[in-house]
Amino acid sequence: MKLEGLTVLDLSLFLPGPAATQLMADHGARVIKVENPRAPEPTRSAAAFPWQQGGETVMFRNTQRGKESIALDLKTEAGKAALLALARKVDVVVEAFRPGVAQRLGIDYASLSADNPGLIYCSISAFGQTGPWRDRPAHDTATVAAAGILDVTRSPEGHSGPAIIGIPIADMLSSYLALSGILMALNRRHLKGEGDFVDISMFESVLAASPNIMGPVFGGDQAPERLNERTHGGNAMLNVYETGDGQYLALGGGEHKFVEALFEGLGRPDFVPAVTGPAGKGHWEAIAFLRDTFRTRPRSEWEKWFVGRDICWSPVVSLHEAWQSEHVLERGMRFSDGDGNDHIGSAIKFAAEPAQIRTQLPAMGEQTAQILDELDLTEAYRKAILDGL
Template sequence: MSRALDGIRVLDFSRVLAGPYCTMILGDLGADVIKVERAGVGDDLRQWGPPFMPDGESTYFLSVNRNKRSIALDLKTEGGRNLAVRLARQCDILVENFRPGVMEALGLGYEQLQEVNSRLVYCSITGHGAAGPLADRPGYDVVTQGMGGLMSVTGEPDGTPTRVGVAIVDMVTGLYSATAILGALQSRHHSGKGQRVDLSLLGSCLSVMPNLTAGYLMSGVKPERLGNGHPNAVPYKVFPTNDGNVTLAVGNDGQWARLCEAVGQPQLACDPRYAENHARIARRAEVEGMVTEWFLQKTTDEWVEVLSQRQVPCGAIYTIDRILAHPQIEALALLKTIQHPTGGPLCMVGAPFHLSMDDTEPHLPPPLLGEHTAAVLKELLSLDDPDLRELEQNGAFGRRSVREA
């Protein structure tokens, strides 16, 4: 079965999360992703744990590096850099997330590689952008969540600013990167030329708060932390039940009316104090207090059943193990198993999208460090074993021997 990005080749110099998440998406769509790793060390994410697999592989690394081939190059050597340039000639996309100026210093900058491959789409991911007073600072998700304003609106009103439970800025940046790259590829169909794609963690962080930034820029309203509440809708948060918690998302007045019916208070749907969302927002504490009293009368499962029957958006709060075991996950065919060369069968959440004509199933396990160095160089650069031995002796692959794959 065909894949949407069959014939597209990616040279991936990125590491940790934003860039690798981007290239995993491209790999899920069928691109041939060649992951360039530091010789003898590899992607920093290989060391992030626990948990680790029995063979020592980081589950974090494994989670975002399927559908890739790994080559190990020492870019501090002339031989390693020359190989990187030659590979760039054979690729459609390059992704990197070094600090500004690093790739240029290696002879692998956008302008430099455009001279050898004018069709190359060159994606640079930075912490704070390529220009400005913060351009030289490294980018880390938690730092950007704080500096970008996201933590200021996350957490309880009387608590401390709180980090989102996953590296959301990194992953959103990866999503934006993949989207922008696909746009640049489409543009290349018309122009015949590649272009540079620039993204920053900081820009991505701001972009995921459109309602909050617009509220301030357009009306001067400075957003505040509301815990699990919503600044623009009430009741819209987590409420306690008599055996746990339930999420409730009343997004319009019709849903409020159905909630009132479900809890045996139909008269409140017409009460001018609560009938419209703006009125409920003005009485946020009062409304949320009422809902809390109602919901403490039943269990979570009972409320989910009652409210769902009346089409009031709600849900239980599941732990990861419970949601992964839910029959809906099986119905969506989200869990995939792929065979790893040293770790055995790996079960993971696969691509969340399915295409009606093209395959999106995982086709390669996350690679071992340098697993495909020899195979890729033979395939793309027509090198033979004596060539590889000479390059190895000259340090192009670092201290580790190239894997004959």
């Protein structure tokens, strides 16, 4: 597999760091997860994440599979000694402490790279390691709000307030950027023999995902006027419409051929010139027509109507429907392990050396003794760590 032979030390919790390191584990890396024996990985807890399969939370199963767990209290002399010994042997460290915490613990990049100059050290935080906001506490929704994205995430019909986005985009975008940064740094190390520090901000990961909506801000020095913008409800062909049974469908492509196929099929070719033009007022009459038209039939009938027509569209399905689909199953994005537990598959599909997902989950500290045996530690430190389990 692509990352075979790589060892990753994962000090992160919750989603951004663990999702990145699980991807690395799925593609062959050895990932050693460090857990505080007094405060283990929070996603293990059914109190916080109540949906379970096979005695483990669905969240934990889909962010921690294929990893090893070592239990270390980094505030103890023995725990810190073990961490430093581990850091001398690994290729990558991923952490998601608040800025400054790793330095106070003596496990920051400067400290660890002194003994391991080829180390790639990735820090994931809400707003980054520098700047006036670095110490602000935040998780996903707050960073998305700070990036201006909640303000434009509203119903394209009516005047709703900001809506919570259905997936934790700051968490996952920062996770994928962390993986990208780590792999870039590893390539540089391969060429130059040097490690590097990778600073990933959840907030900035959302900003970086915004090039297609920045026209009004960069070109007009103003906030978007939502219903005049192509991706926020001002384009007839990039919109969401209610059907006659209270369900919804989405149109998702405004190229000329798609516009013609839709409006000629609905008997209104006169709308084609306006809808192929700029978003905004010129689309509003067509949008009103489509809202009225799509409400005349249930979703199931519209699904039949769209068959064979060259139009970018989809029914708005529930999360449950989406994960039952034949396409999801055939491409392995949902699969079951030997015990019947469900897993999210790998979305990175190589022709050669594809992911070989190891579905086993580590108990908290399960590999502690085994990993300690690999380290140059005193017997007193080893005993202190094991006694603390």
